[in-house]
Amino acid sequence: MYDKPKYDKPLPMPDLETQPFWGGAKAGKLLLPKCLDCGQYHFFPRALCPYCRSENWTWVAASGDGVIHSYTIAHRGAGPAFKDDAPYAVAIIELAEGPKMMSNIITDDLGRIAVDGAVRVAFDPVTEDITLPKFTLV
Amino acid sequence: MPQNRACIVGIVDTPLENGRVPGGATVMQIQARAARDALADAGLEWKDVDGLLVAGSWGLPRPGGMSALAMAEYLNLQPRYLDNTNAGGPSFEMHVGHAAMALAAGACDVALILYGSDQRSGGGRSLGGRPNWFDLQFETPWGMPAPVGAYALAARRHMHEFGTTAEQLAEVAVAARQWARLNPDAMMREPMSVADVLASPMIAGPLHLFDCCLVTDGGGAIVMTTAERARDLAKRPIAIRGFGECATHLSIPEMPELARLTCAERSGAEAYRKAGLGPGDIDVVEIYDSFSITVLLSLEALGFCAPGEAGSFVAGQRTAPGGDFPMNTNGGGLSYAHPGMYGIFLLIEAVRQLCGECGERQVAHAELALVHGTGGTLSSGATVILSRE
Numbered sequence: 269m270y271d272k273p274k275y276d277k278p279l280p281m282p283d284l285e286t287q288p289f290w291g292g293a294k295a296g297k298l299l300l301p302k303c304l305d306c307g308q309y310h311f312f313p314r315a316l317c318p319y320c321r322s323e324n325w326t327w328v329a330a331s332g333d334g335v336i337h338s339y340t341i342a343h344r345g346a347g348p349a350f351k352d353d354a355p356y357a358v359a360i361i362e363l364a365e366g367p368k369m370m371s372n373i374i375t376d377d378l379g380r381i382a383v384d385g386a387v388r389v390a391f392d393p394v395t396e397d398i399t400l401p402k403f404t405l406v
Numbered sequence: 407m408p409q410n411r412a413c414i415v416g417i418v419d420t421p422l423e424n425g426r427v428p429g430g431a432t433v434m435q436i437q438a439r440a441a442r443d444a445l446a447d448a449g450l451e452w453k454d455v456d457g458l459l460v461a462g463s464w465g466l467p468r469p470g471g472m473s474a475l476a477m478a479e480y481l482n483l484q485p486r487y488l489d490n491t492n493a494g495g496p497s498f499e500m501h502v503g504h505a506a507m508a509l510a511a512g513a514c515d516v517a518l519i520l521y522g523s524d525q526r527s528g529g530g531r532s533l534g535g536r537p538n539w540f541d542l543q544f545e546t547p548w549g550m551p552a553p554v555g556a557y558a559l560a561a562r563r564h565m566h567e568f569g570t571t572a573e574q575l576a577e578v579a580v581a582a583r584q585w586a587r588l589n590p591d592a593m594m595r596e597p598m599s600v601a602d603v604l605a606s607p608m609i610a611g612p613l614h615l616f617d618c619c620l621v622t623d624g625g626g627a628i629v630m631t632t633a634e635r636a637r638d639l640a641k642r643p644i645a646i647r648g649f650g651e652c653a654t655h656l657s658i659p660e661m662p663e664l665a666r667l668t669c670a671e672r673s674g675a676e677a678y679r680k681a682g683l684g685p686g687d688i689d690v691v692e693i694y695d696s697f698s699i700t701v702l703l704s705l706e707a708l709g710f711c712a713p714g715e716a717g718s719f720v721a722g723q724r725t726a727p728g729g730d731f732p733m734n735t736n737g738g739g740l741s742y743a744h745p746g747m748y749g750i751f752l753l754i755e756a757v758r759q760l761c762g763e764c765g766e767r768q769v770a771h772a773e774l775a776l777v778h779g780t781g782g783t784l785s786s787g788a789t790v791i792l793s794r795e
Contacts, residue, residue, distance in 0.1 A: 344609050
């Protein structure tokens with residue numbers, strides 16, 4: 269094993285209702301809650317489907333495909349831990365299944381990023397426990 | 407005209423030097439002094455106060471979580487009406503609405519709204535440091551500079567949908583600066599052009615440094631009572647004609663539409679309905695300008711222009727002194743001051759305009775004012791319509 273530099277950025281704090289998502293990411297799957305009553309996907313996970321308020325929903329693996337709904341290039345990082353990464357792209361991804369989620373666009377050329385551009389999930393294992401879903405341009 | 411219509415009868419904002427409270431002060435000290443001075447402005451006494459509304463954003467472990475309780479203790483008050491509502495920047499517009507309802511219901515007779523912040527002196531502001539729990543665990547790990555990144559996401563989407571330009575965004579900041587140049591209390595008074603805004607460092611593209619509000623200390627207080635009681639007081643009473651509030655989300659991916667400020671549409675419609683007025687009736691407008699894009703989205707949502715048209719609406723310095731749409735007449739959060747939550751200063755400036763206290767920046771024939779606050783990451787909104795009683 270090579271020594272990896274210590275990851276010093278903020279990590280998510282999984283809890284009872286978000287642990288399945290983070291567990292899925294660690295296994296290379298983008299899991300979304302899908303309501304078994306109204307059929308709609310949602311994100312972030314919550315006790316009741318935000319559309320029909322049913323508790324009858326289940327985790328389903330998403331395709332990992334999406335489009336960039338909007339993006340910003342962070343020229344100032346989000347605090348000291350991100351300082352050396354700037355400039356970097358933060359985006360809201362509209363997933364093929366419907367829900368939107370925040371993520372990063374990983375690219376060598378920030379200039380290629382555009383609203384409505386197609387993206388696909390790529391998993392970044394930042395620590396032993398936490399894998400962050402990020403997106404690459406298609 | 408109802409006898410129990412609520413009025414603002416006292417206001418004060420804490421004097422600053424270069425964005426700081428001179429000599430330094432805690433948030434409690436700032437609020438206590440502002441309260442004392444606002445009561446003096448109203449011609450009321452401490453014993454008259456029986457309603458206390460305190461948003462706080464001091465953050466645990468300081469007593470931000472029970473802000474009205476903490477201030478009641480600090481001021482040795484035993485209020486019979488308490489309100490801790492904190493929805494970010496528009497908390498104070500919400501407080502005015504809540505106090506108006508409490509006064510109308512007889513739940514209190516004199517309401518005191520307070521705010522204090524030491525965020526510049528305390529060095530508490532960073533683009534990071536957001537929580538990693540609740541739904542923010544799906545935001546913070548990816549390093550969105552907060553809150554500016556969220557507003558940048560909305561700005562980019564507005565540009566995409568409507569062709570809004572960086573120049574049009576910059577017009578908002580330049581107009582604010584033009585007003586600040588007429589306000590001796592404003593922090594930023596140097597001349598500034600659209601080119602200066604575009605040449606300022608990019609913070610979160612497409613937003614430049616001068617598209618972003620200042621980081622200052624600050625404090626303020628507002629005293630409210632019924633119209634009946636207001637008649638005998640020291641200051642010209644300013645009536646609350648209408649108010650409305652709404653919240654839509656906490657984390658920006660949950661915003662119903664990125665380029666459309668739904669919460670302001672709802673709070674504005676409610677305020678207009680209560681007042682029996684529309685956007686065409688308003689003489690002076692104070693709109694929360696955390697970022698230039700906040701103003702464009704608010705103008706559209708409040709019906710001052712059609713959806714997508716705010717960029718062209720503000721072009722040509724229309725909102726600057728001498729323009730036909732006087733807005734953010736103290737210089738706004740972009741050039742006057744911005745202590746974390748700016749909403750109380752929108753109200754204070756509107757009252758000053760309606761009382762004719764604004765000197766060089768006074769808007770002629772200012773009889774009806776609209777105030778709109780936005781908070782969080784375009785998360786919450788509250789609208790207040792004011793007039794001379």
